[in-house]
Amino acid sequence: MKKIDVVTTSKSYPVYYGKGLFSKLKFLIDKNRLNRKIFIVVDENVHNYHSTKIDSFISGIDSKVCLYSFNANEINKSSSRLNDIYSALIENGFGRDTLIISIGGGITGDIAGYAASTFSRGVQIIHVPTTLLAMVDSSIGGKTGINFDSTKNIIGTFYQPEFILIDTDFLKTLPEEEFICGLGEIIKYSFLTGGEFLKKIKKGLPKSLKLNTKLLLNSIETCTKFKARIVENDERETKGLRKILNLGHTFAHAIEVERGHTIKHGQAVILGLTCSLYLSRKLGIINENHFKEYLSLLLKAKDRISLNFFYPMKIYEIMKRDKKSFDDKIKFVLIIEAGNILVDVEAPANMVLESINNGMDHFLVS
Secondary structure, three states, X not given: OEEEEEEOOOOEEEXXXXXXXXXXXXXXXXXXXXXXXXXXXXXXHHHHHHHHHXXXXXXOXXXXXXXXXXXXXXXXXXXXXXHHHHHHHHHOOOOOOEEEEEEEOHHHHHHHHHHHHHHHHXXXXXXXXXXHHHHHHHOOOOEEEEEEOOEEEEEEXXXXXXXXXXXXXXXXXXXXXXXXXXXXXXXXXXXXHOHXXXXXXXXXXXXXXXXXXXXXXXXXXXXXXXXXXXXXXXXXXXXXXXXXXXXXXXXXHHHHHHOOOOOOHHHHHHHHHHHHHHHHHHOOOOOHHHHHHHHHHHHHXXXXXXXXXXXHHHHHHHHOOOOOOEXXXXXXXXXXXXXXXXXXXXXXXXXXXXXXXXXXXXOEOO
């Protein structure tokens, strides 16, 4: 079992990662002296695939345990679903001495984390990410939230967990589509870090990430370490440093909403990164060689994302509602070259619209 420590102003906590670690969950709860009244929030698909190991964990707990299973999609990442979780907590007699365990992908972690940060003014939470995207990105750093009024993650908190447990065995049942979603965030991190990690991703991607175990483990470790260091230095995104993690996401979140959440977040990130590359090029931020190099990497996922149509102006209008906008001005995170990122970049509307058209055209079904 390997460990990465995340040291923030509000809390320090470990990220445990490796193969077969879920069996050690009770031991780690005891080791960290956490609350014993446990409320589990689990993605119903994860529970269906892994009920044996989850039920085995529950049977080993000698205090109150309640399992709350739900369909973890963007529609259910809502205030009504959140209220349902609150009701389940209250009806089952949970209070301030509760430990919430989130088992699932980013949606599960976001809504469970928000519930934990607000129920009884804050209770303990552990994240057990089961998707590649959640393992490399969303479970780390303490961002929680729900969608509201067709705006993604507009309501939320910063709330750090007691620990994170990454068990790569959960990836055995992960559909190829979900690996592509994780790939979107991994490519983002390769752009943020540059160097050897970018070279490894470029070299390894012709092969399915699911089959490339060595690259998969290296990606989880590299992304986790990088995000941990960013979060440590800018926990609440007040210094500007943490903003670099939003590379491609201003486009991506708007694309998700414009698509009515019919595409997954990681797929939208690939589209958003592609649009961001075009905007960097139009603003003269990135040189042509780097533009072509990074675009070719993103287009390796082209056959996994298919669009029949899209509405650039609608995407642009949705972007204006982005929580990172200021004075009605959209703020972009753009790339000069891998490892060299600009934040809070403004751009003319015509260039943004052209970038949406140019980027998403690559993924249109001909």
